[in-house]
Amino acid sequence: MSSMISIKNLSKRYASGFEALKNINLEIRAGEIFALLGPNGAGKTTLIGIVCGILRSTGGTVTVGGHDIVTDYRAARSLIGLVPQELHTDAFESVWATVSFTRGLFGMPPNPAYVEKVLKDLSLWDKKDNKILTLSGGMKRRVLIAKALAHEPRVLFLDEPTAGVDVELRKDMWQVVRNLRDAGVTIILTTHYIEEAEDMADRIGVINKGEIILVEEKTELMRKLGQKRLTLLLQKPITAVPAALAQHNLTLGADGNELIFTYDTQGERTGVTALLDDLAKAGIGFRDLNTTQSSLEDIFVGLVSKR
Template sequence: MSSIISIKGLSKTYAGGFEALKSVDLDIGEGEIFALLGPNGAGKTTLIGVVCGLVTPTAGTVTVDGHDIIRDFRATRSRIGLVPQEMSIDMFTTVWSSVSFSRGLFGKPPDPAYIEQVLRDLSLWDKKDEQIRTLSGGMKRRVMIAKALAHEPEILFLDEPTAGVDVELRQSMWQVIGRLREHGVTIILTTHYIEEAEQMADRVGVISRGEIVVVEETGTLMNKMGRKQLILYLSEPLAALPAELGVNGLELSAGGTELHFDYDTHADRTGITTLLANLNRAGLSVRDLETRQSSLEEIFVDLVGSQS
């Protein structure tokens, strides 16, 4: 995978002295969906702002498709589309003129057929002559995406695209993102819905207090960082853990009716066989059992929690 965005030693200290980014190194591969996760104030928006030209970096370099974002700003910015987190849009223009304006601003010749396609893809076509202020919140957000796509960018930044958006719109947004990926567009998004990152992203980066904590393929991260848990539902409640069960990572729960056992699937021996054998020997009967894998959200909380 060749990298389309290369960030090296990027730091940003704001005028008030707040260090939003601390020597960040990050490479984004061409055509991937990259999810940048992090708590509020972690530096996600600052990072995006630097790459897009909204924030002046204090130190470090960023190249986009081999071009420096400051020296060759025309080359880098013309490749990038940005959907910011805030609803920032001129309410008094029509959808059509707002999206056409964005295309012109990025130096592209008018292409009504392309704009029509973008508006149709985002279910905005029948609203094209409406003033933006008359649209619903979700529709306005779609217009912002249409504006970011108006100049046919190769890279799309989506800062919290699904925050405060209803389920239906979220799903249609993910469809649009999926189609863009099929066309080879690189997508970098931040989201609070970690489930979405889990489902959509090829790779996940976790940022906390201005530092990249981990960057990993989503599946690998889940395997590596994720824990599995075996839950045994007992027929009779226990007052205390019997000593003869003899395995580590065992916990009595739900008023003594459940046994929770954390285990590592990658270990040579998980301890499950021993546990089941010892249960049998102790004369305990099991009504039901299930296994659970920790979600990306739990991994995220662990990672960010260990930082602070």
Template sequence: MSSLPASAPSPDGTILAIRGLHKTYPGGFQALKNVNLDIRRGEIFALLGPNGAGKTTLIGTVCGLTLPTSGTIHAAGFDIVHDYRQARAAIGLVPQELHTDAFETVWATVSFSRGLFGQAPKPALIEKILKDLSLWDKKDNKIMTLSGGMKRRVLIAKALSHEPQILFLDEPSAGVDVELRHDMWRLVRELREAGTTIILTTHYIEEAEDMADRIGVIRKGELIVVEDKTTLMRQLGRKELALSLPQPLAAVPDALSRWPLTLAPDGLTLTYTFDAHQEDTGIAELLAALGAQGIAFKDLRSSESSLEDIFVSLVHEQKAGA
């Protein structure tokens, strides 16, 4: 969907390169601490973190809304400070806040946003964007008459109007209805297929698990992990095997101590926890040992950590080590 501005080629496929980024606000608050990050062309990257972690500050700095204290940012090959116009023209931003010109029509607002980036009028593109976002029947309505969900759609349309190569979605699902969420994620997939790079922050971790190619976790202004989603879930995920017992067990026998087993308070569920990436899980040996101890089970079920579980464990580990 993107054609302008022409980007400087990157031999490794990187479209956004952040190096040694620090941001300190007046008063001494350090919002970003030595952030280093490469975003690949055409990927969906999810940035996760608790409130106040620095997600919005990082996005605002990349988008030129605030100047970095130190470090460099290159978007589509352009320095965000020294080549601001070219770098910013490569970026579309859908902010958290609902703010746009209340007295303009939807069509005028989205068209004007395209012109702000020096792009020639392209009515067919604006029409397609509005139709994709179910805004076409509202094109002549003033922004002030729209619902909150419709205003959110207008913000997305504005961000797409100049055909950005990089699209930031800052908490795009916050406070929106299910229909908009479905429309938005369908459009995101289409944009990615067309080569647009998507960077999103979200509190709906299941969305990141479903949509993202890579995950970054930020806490107190520091990136604590950046990893492919599947690798992250394989390396940091945990699996559980829960065995339902027909009779209560008073305690786990000493003969089973080599397995990390926990017994439910009622003695009717025995749970074995192991790493998701572990090749030799020991399950076969465990079941054989249970039989040797005369412990039968009537049912078993397995479960695996979700991305939310991994996120919570990462943040808690960092807190414990702080």
């Protein structure tokens, strides 16, 4: 797929000397959901702010849909919708008025049918005439998403979009995001709900201390860095792992009633088969077994901890 956003050698240094971004190179494909993960202060919001024209970089270039964000900023920004972390809304306006007004800010002609669809997709239609100050925090966040979609952007940035939103509504919002992706919109997501990234994203990027440390297809990342854990419930307890099984790096648990085998998913077939063969040779029987697999959150924590 072609790149919708191209970031080359991007850096951001503040007057204090703090370097928020360090030589970022990143290509985001058209029509994908790209999850950008990182701990607090890693540089996620700074990166989004520069691409969206809110902050100025101190080095490097960014293009959106082929338009440079500095030399051709009007065309670049017309392609972008942004849902920020903070709740910024026009408190005394109605939901319908603020979404329609935002559409007009981008020079788009009135389109009541489109605005109606957006509000219905976000479960806001029955609140269209309510003043925003009367809405709950979750409702206000949905209004921010509606405003970001008002001008029919081709790129949508979602910076912690479901913070403070209840579980049921969160699922509704993610269905809207999937529908947008299916319609060709490029989605860039930051979230602290890593299970959302695991469920939604096509690719994962991890940023830490202003540097991109990994960009990978989600399925490939889970395959390469994910680990599985096989727990064998033994027929009879043992006091130590037999020397004949030392090569498998087993852990003895539950008062000698369990053997725990941790392995990467790439070595699943040969590792487990060899272990079971060696258990039989050693005369160790088991009455049950279960497996668990590391989540994207486990992988993320491991990557950040190593850095």
